Amino acid sequence: xxxxxxxxxxxxxxxxxxxxxxxxxxxxxxxxxxxxxxxxxxxxxxxxxxxxxxxxxxxxxxxxxxxxxxxxxxxxxxxxxxxxxxxxxxxxxxxxxxxxxxxxxxxxxxxxxxxxxxxxxxxxxxxxxxxxxxxxxxxxxxxxxxxxxxxxxxxxxxxxxxxxxxxxxxxxxxxxxxxxxxxxxxxxxxxxxxxxxxxxxxxxxxxxxxxxxxxxxxxxxx
Amino acid sequence: xxxxxxxxxxxxxxxxxxxxxxxxxxxxxxxxxxxxxxxxxxxxxxxxxxxxxxxxxxxxxxxxxxxxxxxxxxxxxxxxxxxxxxxxxxxxxxxxxxxxxxxxxxxxxxxxxxxxxxxxxxxxxxxxxxxxxxxxxxxxxxxxxxxxxxxxxxxxxxxxxxxxxxxxxxxxxxxxxxxxxxxxxxxxxxxxxxxxxxxxxxxxxxxxxxxxxxxxxxxxxxxxxxxxxxxxxxxxxxxxxxxxxxxxxxxxxxxxxxxxxxxxxxxxxxxxxxxxxxxxxxxxxxxxxxxxxxxxxxxxxxxxxxxxxxxxxxxxxxxxxxxxxxxxxxxxxxxxxxxxxxxxxxxxxxxxxxxxxxxxxxxxxxxxxxxxxxxxxxxxxxxxxxxxxxxxxxxxxxxxxxxxxxxxxxxxxxxxxxxxxxxxxxxxxxxxxxxxxxxxxxxxxxxxxxxxxxxxxxxxxxxxxxxxxxxxxxxxxxxxxxxxxxxxxxxxxxxxxxxxxxxxxxxxxxxxxxxxxxxxxxxxxxxxxxxxxxxxxxxxxxxxxxxxxxxxxxxxxxxxxxxxxxxxxxxxxxxxxxxxxxxxxxxxxxxxxxxxxxxxxxxxxxxxxxxxxxxxxxxxxxxxxxxxxxxxxxxxxxxxxxxxxxxxxxxxxxxxxxxxxxxxxxxxxxxxxxxxxxxxxxxxxxxxxxxxxxxxxxxxxxxxxxxxxxxxxxxxxxxxxxxxxxxxxxxxxxxxxxxxxxxxxxxxxxxxxxxxxxx
Numbered sequence: 014x015x016x017x018x019x020x021x022x023x024x025x026x027x028x029x030x031x032x033x034x035x036x037x038x039x040x041x042x043x044x045x046x047x048x049x050x051x052x053x054x055x056x057x058x059x060x061x062x063x064x065x066x067x068x069x070x071x072x073x074x075x076x077x078x079x080x081x082x083x084x085x086x087x088x089x090x091x092x093x094x095x096x097x098x099x100x101x102x103x104x105x106x107x108x109x110x111x112x113x114x115x116x117x118x119x120x121x122x123x124x125x126x127x128x129x130x131x132x133x134x135x136x137x138x139x140x141x142x143x144x145x146x147x148x149x150x151x152x153x154x155x156x157x158x159x160x161x162x163x164x165x166x167x168x169x170x171x172x173x174x175x176x177x178x179x180x181x182x183x184x185x186x187x188x189x190x191x192x193x194x195x196x197x198x199x200x201x202x203x204x205x206x207x208x209x210x211x212x213x214x215x216x217x218x219x220x221x222x223x224x225x226x227x228x229x230x231x232x233x234x235x
Numbered sequence: 236x237x238x239x240x241x242x243x244x245x246x247x248x249x250x251x252x253x254x255x256x257x258x259x260x261x262x263x264x265x266x267x268x269x270x271x272x273x274x275x276x277x278x279x280x281x282x283x284x285x286x287x288x289x290x291x292x293x294x295x296x297x298x299x300x301x302x303x304x305x306x307x308x309x310x311x312x313x314x315x316x317x318x319x320x321x322x323x324x325x326x327x328x329x330x331x332x333x334x335x336x337x338x339x340x341x342x343x344x345x346x347x348x349x350x351x352x353x354x355x356x357x358x359x360x361x362x363x364x365x366x367x368x369x370x371x372x373x374x375x376x377x378x379x380x381x382x383x384x385x386x387x388x389x390x391x392x393x394x395x396x397x398x399x400x401x402x403x404x405x406x407x408x409x410x411x412x413x414x415x416x417x418x419x420x421x422x423x424x425x426x427x428x429x430x431x432x433x434x435x436x437x438x439x440x441x442x443x444x445x446x447x448x449x450x451x452x453x454x455x456x457x458x459x460x461x462x463x464x465x466x467x468x469x470x471x472x473x474x475x476x477x478x479x480x481x482x483x484x485x486x487x488x489x490x491x492x493x494x495x496x497x498x499x500x501x502x503x504x505x506x507x508x509x510x511x512x513x514x515x516x517x518x519x520x521x522x523x524x525x526x527x528x529x530x531x532x533x534x535x536x537x538x539x540x541x542x543x544x545x546x547x548x549x550x551x552x553x554x555x556x557x558x559x560x561x562x563x564x565x566x567x568x569x570x571x572x573x574x575x576x577x578x579x580x581x582x583x584x585x586x587x588x589x590x591x592x593x594x595x596x597x598x599x600x601x602x603x604x605x606x607x608x609x610x611x612x613x614x615x616x617x618x619x620x621x622x623x624x625x626x627x628x629x630x631x632x633x634x635x636x637x638x639x640x641x642x643x644x645x646x647x648x649x650x651x652x653x654x655x656x657x658x659x660x661x662x663x664x665x666x667x668x669x670x671x672x673x674x675x676x677x678x679x680x681x682x683x684x685x686x687x688x689x690x691x692x693x694x695x696x697x698x699x700x701x702x703x704x705x706x707x708x709x710x711x712x713x714x715x716x717x718x719x720x721x722x723x724x725x726x727x728x729x730x731x732x733x734x735x736x737x738x739x740x741x742x743x744x745x746x747x748x749x750x751x752x753x754x755x756x757x758x759x760x761x762x763x764x765x766x767x768x769x770x771x772x773x774x775x776x777x778x779x780x781x782x783x784x785x786x787x788x789x790x791x792x793x794x795x796x797x798x799x800x801x802x803x804x805x806x807x808x809x810x811x812x813x814x815x816x817x818x819x820x821x822x823x824x825x826x827x828x829x830x831x832x833x834x835x836x837x838x839x840x841x842x843x844x845x846x847x848x849x850x851x852x853x854x855x856x857x858x859x860x861x862x863x864x865x866x867x868x869x870x871x872x873x874x875x876x877x878x879x880x881x882x883x884x885x886x887x888x889x890x891x892x893x894x895x896x897x898x899x900x901x902x903x904x905x906x907x908x909x910x911x912x913x914x915x916x917x918x919x920x921x922x923x924x925x926x927x928x929x930x931x932x933x934x935x936x937x938x939x940x941x942x943x944x945x946x947x948x949x950x951x952x953x954x955x956x957x958x959x960x961x962x963x964x965x966x967x968x969x970x971x972x973x974x975x976x977x978x979x980x981x982x983x984x985x986x987x988x989x990x991x992x993x994x
Contacts, residue, residue: 022574023481025397028690029669036687062667064395067481123390125664154394154664210666215683215812217674 014232016042017055019081019101026062026099026209033209034059038225047079057094057228058085060101062154062207072115072157073103082108094138094228095201099155102193102203111196111203112170113162115155119186123156127218129181130192130206134174137195138231139202139224148181149220151206158205160187160194170194178204236266246273252611259605267543267591267599272606274509274547275516278788281610284754285786288764291771292781299744299780306433307348307505309782310425311744313808315700316693317686318430320354321422323362323709323748323804325787329475330417334384335391339478340551341419342392342400347505350487351554353431353494354423355691357668358682359393361403361419362709362748362802363659366412368651368991374412379992381415388478389419390662395480396487400663401671402680404709407651408850410717413792418748418785418802422707424684426693431494433504435518435526435557435583440501442515442526442581443563445570446486446553449511450536452476454547482552489573490554495692496569499562501583506553512546514555515581516589519603522557527590528581530598542591542598557583617764618757626718629852631837636917641973643846643923645983647887648894650845654987655899672704676899677817678883679708679738681809704809706740712886713798715854718839720762720799724769725857726927730885731805732777736866737881737930739814739873740807742777747784747803752796754788762799763788769857770801776859777866779805816873818882820896820905823960825879826939827896827909827931829889831865832952834926835916841886842923855927862928868951869930877938884929890922890966890973892931893956897964898981906977909957910967918968933959 016034020027027044035042045052047065052058065076076082082104089095089110097105105111118124127150132143143149162170167189170176178193185205193204208221236242243253246269256264256272264272278284294303300318301310308322326341342359349356363385366378382405393400398421435442452475494500502522504514511533519526530545540548556577558566563579570577584590589606591599637643647653660675673681684703686695695701710731716723732742747770752759774781784804790797809815820827837843838852872878884892889911898904914921934942939955946953964980966973 023395023484025395025484025667028688029667032669032685032688036685063397064481064484067395067479067484069481122387123394123662123664125394125666126661152666154666156394207666210669213669215672216666216669217672 014040014229015054015056016040016059017045017052018042018059018061019047019085020044021047021065021076021079023065023067024061024063026207029209030059030061033212033225037212038229045081047081050080050084052084052088056232057096058088060085060095060097060104062099062101065100065104073100073107076104077108086110089201092198092200096139097203098207098209099205102205103157105201105203110201111194112166113160115157116159116161117157118159124184125152125154127152128184128206130178131181133176133179136174137177137199137202139195139227140177142226142230143223149223150218151208151211151221153184153206155205158185160191162188173197177202238263238266238269246270247277248273252276255611259602265599267546268601270543270547271512271599271601274512275606276610278786280509280513282786283610284613284615284788286612287614288767291767293771293775294780296780299782300427300430303781303783307351309746310352310430311782313703316427317703318425318427319422319705319806320349320352320425321420321746321806322348322783323418323420323746323802324785325748325750326417326419327414327750327787327790330385331414333475334381335388336477337475338385338388338417339392340476341417342389343478343480343483343551344507345419345421346396346398346483347507349421349423350490351433351503351505352425353429354425355491356398356421356423357670357684359398359400359419359421360707360709360804361389361400363403363405364411364416364713364800365407366409367407378412383992385415385417386659386662392478392480394664396484397667399665399667399671401665401682402675402707405656405659406713408713408798410713410795410798412794414790414797416750416790416797416800420709420746420804424691429495429692431500431503433518433521434502435522435524436501437560438583438585440560440583441558441563441579442528442583443556443558443566443577444533444553444580445556445575445577447479447482447550448534448536449545449548450550451540451544451548452550454544476549476551478551485573485575486552486554489570489575493566493569496565498559499566500556501559502557504555506555508549510547510549516603516607518555518557519589520607525584525586525588525590525603526581527584527592529592529594531594532578532580534578542593546591615754615760616757617761619761620758623719626851627853629838631917631920634847636919640918640922640968644890644894644973644975645980646845647841647891647923648980648984649987650841651988651991652841653887653891655985656988657985658988658992672815673738673817677738678734679706679740681706681738681815704812704815706735706738706807706809708734709802709804710734711800711802713800714839714850716766716800717798718852718854720765721769722854722857724766724801725773725859726855727801727803728770728773728777729857729859729862729927730883731803732779732866733883733930735805735807736869737816737818737883739816740809741870742779742805742807745774745779745781745803745805747781747801749786750790750797750800750802751788752791759796766799766801770803773859776863813876814873816878816881818896819880819900819903820907820933820959821879821903823905825933825959826936827907827933827956827958828939828942829929829954829956830869830932830946830951831929832926833914833921834924835920836924836926837920840888840923840925842888842919855925857927864949865928865930865951868946868949872942872945877934877942878932879935880933882931884931886925888923888925894964894980896931896933897977898984901981904977904981905959906961906963907957907959908961908965911956912967912969918970
């Protein structure tokens with residue numbers, strides 16, 4: 014499966030995602046510079062974590078206007094897979110590829126720690142290799158990870174089974190313990206925790222592999 | 236502006252130094268030149284007071300590629316063509332005045348020192364000291380504000396730039412009231428052939444300025460850092476720089492890209508302390524050349540800046556680069572990719588002069604080598620302070636032994652100096668870069684270096700290793716150094732080495748940050764000299780040379796000097812990931828051993844301070860020969876895979892080490908039952924004494940037997956203390972049993988600082 018990782022100025026998990034996909038999973042992976050208008054030959058786009066454009070103004074607010082993001086939107090529209098991790102999730106929300114927004118953590122502090130996530134549905138290309146109800150131990154590292162959306166949006170997400178992962182112990186005040194959601198077409202996924210940081214035993218957890226395995230499995234079934 | 240004696244004094248230049256300046260120039264300096272001399276000859280840049288002492292450090296070894304004092308950071312060989320660059324630096328004074336930006340730019344500055352060498356930063360560390368944070372006093376509130384601000388500043392910078400802050404230490408003590416210590420460290424990876432120097436060579440080569448525009452922030456910060464803090468120090472706030480980690484991230488990526496492209500860069504130096512002044516004269520001095528720059532070409536944030544202000548500005552995120560003539564276009568192209576502007580502001584000359592022009596007019600003209608290297612050197616007088624003699628006469632029997640020790644351990648575990656620092660490190664992204672193998676909270680941080688990362692600029696060939704493992708720690712007990720600077724200095728090095736071997740690493744090299752009071756005071760200089768003596772001896776004992784660091788004098792609040800705090804940062808190598816060892820007990824049924832003599836030293840202990848309100852006595856003695864034998868032994872048994880956990884005994888003594896072994900991993904808390912009644916001495920000394928060279932080890936029964944036998948052979952004392960298991964920690968003493976629920980101890984230890992800070 015062919016992966017592309019978007020590099021914004023200020024991205025800092027791009028190399029980690031590359032390592033997980035290219036070295037751990039052995040998948041052909043390439044970078045796409047933010048100024049580029051084409052993603053190249055790609056099945057799944059990764060919008061990585063970091064502080065794109067310094068996250069000045071608002072997290073993800075500037076990144077959404079980059080040429081590469083226009084290409085990501087087109088890719089999503091055509092049904093291609095997109096996963097946004099941490100800052101990537103924030104950017105996907107700002108770009109309206111996902112509903113809602115990520116605001117300051119309730120503690121008003123940056124939080125970095127391993128948390129437990131519960132897989133709420135396996136009906137998605139991002140969780141189909143997990144078990145429903147499975148608890149994954151994956152780190153978070155964010156200052157603005159508190160998911161917020163209007164009650165009717167939350168209702169819709171629930172009704173359409175679009176909350177893919179929830180926090181077992183909510184670390185940041187996210188509405189309804191939401192840690193990751195997908196779009197209506199179920200091909201765009203955003204999550205605050207970092208599966209790429211939990212893909213090797215040496216890093217203390219391999220639970221993040223579940224997410225990448227799902228993506229690879231969906232390539233087979235598509 | 237007229238150069239009056241008042242103006243000279245205001246620049247911290249003595250009449251003798253002024254004469255020296257006149258001699259060098261062959262005339263009177265103008266105000267810009269005076270400013271340039273004042274920053275370059277400040278202690279921060281010239282080490283004029285500390286140089287003779289620093290020469291005592293062992294600085295040579297065959298694995299050292301860049302020595303202490305040669306460049307922005309020292310570099311050591313770690314095999315297979317790879318090397319590690321690392322350095323620690325203080326940002327105490329700025330952090331006292333403006334904690335958030337002071338600490339943030341401390342991190343930014345040290346990161347620049349590392350990538351200036353061509354090295355990719357892998358991790359940060361921070362060693363912090365504050366006044367006490369508990370209670371309702373105004374002082375405590377100030378200390379909390381400083382603590383919170385500093386931590387937030389480090390988090391802000393490190394998190395944004397994407398360099399994990401993986402460890403450090405925080406101590407709280409009255410002596411740091413009003414003068415916190417913020418020592419920031421950065422470590423990076425580099426190939427031997429990627430090393431760049433801060434050196435200007437090749438007449439006519441362009442001098443290129445990259446990064447943020449120059450503003451009035453941080454004016455003469457180096458000079459500001461080289462004097463005492465006073466009531467008026469808040470007026471120095473313009474001397475504190477403002478950091479932009481996003482800009483530094485761009486600068487980091489762009490500079491590494493430029494440096495990795497063959498033949499573009501001749502030399503490169505960051506503009507840190509003394510900004511444009513330091514980078515121009517030092518590159519010229521190292522290159523045996525001169526340079527000429529035009530201040531009209533320097534990007535500026537505001538109009539109307541004088542040459543004096545431009546030269547002395549310490550605006551952050553700026554680099555000076557000497558490129559090969561004819562390759563400017565390629566350099567500019569890379570910077571443009573990163574939306575940065577590289578501006579040619581001058582050229583390398585061969586007349587040895589640092590010539591600063593404004594258009595055609597000369598604003599300053601100074602022989603570069605003399606400015607950079609001919610600062611005066613002072614041999615300060617020393618005198619042993621009477622408090623050391625007085626404190627050394629303290630006898631333990633003057634303190635009544637508590638009838639019941641049950642309540643003491645919980646108090647010590649909740650003491651902010653001992654308690655878990657998760658309130659701090661949870662604010663730091665300590666996992667970015669996918670390398671953190673042991674997260675903060677064990678004896679040392681352990682990093683897996685993934686050599687296949689494309690951003691390291693080298694693809695390992697077949698048969699070459701694709702990973703390396705390192706451990707890192709910083710250590711220093713200021714109270715020990717206050718009571719006996721020589722023993723304290725030795726102990727700082729030994730504790731660092733002990734933390735590394737407990738993690739499975741072989742100690743390799745040291746960087747140090749020497750924080751002291753006013754060096755003009757003979758008592759302070761005595762502390763400095765004795766600490767350096769102790770550090771030097773320690774470094775020799777472990778074969779860990781000093782590769783660089785920083786001296787910070789004038790750490791005095793309006794009341795008194797800080798405790799002498801020579802922070803030691805030590806790098807260790809782990810030969811095999813299977814050797815990585817952590818401090819917490821792993822499962823029930825393991826045997827608990829104490830390696831080393833039990834000892835009964837209470838002097839300088841956290842117990843005396845917290846429970847009896849005393850900072851006195853002789854701090855624990857440090858026998859370096861015993862330390863070395865102990866470390867070698869621990870490493871040997873770890874390599875044999877006999878050790879399930881290893882934790883060094885430090886602040887709080889044996890009882891705290893045992894409790895921490897039970898509680899420090901929240902996912903795997905294991906109780907223990909131990910017996911210390913065989914030690915026929917004061918129970919408080921057994922439990923809370925801080926005698927050195929002791930390590931608590933747990934192992935399976937079979938392995939414990941092997942360890943006991945091996946220890947007997949080498950003549951190292953080892954005592955079977957008990958076994959792991961259950962949900963309680965039970966300590967049987969000569970005066971009855973102490974018993975604690977592990978979950979309760981965990982809560983006290985884990986949440987103590989959060990409770991104080993989030994109240």
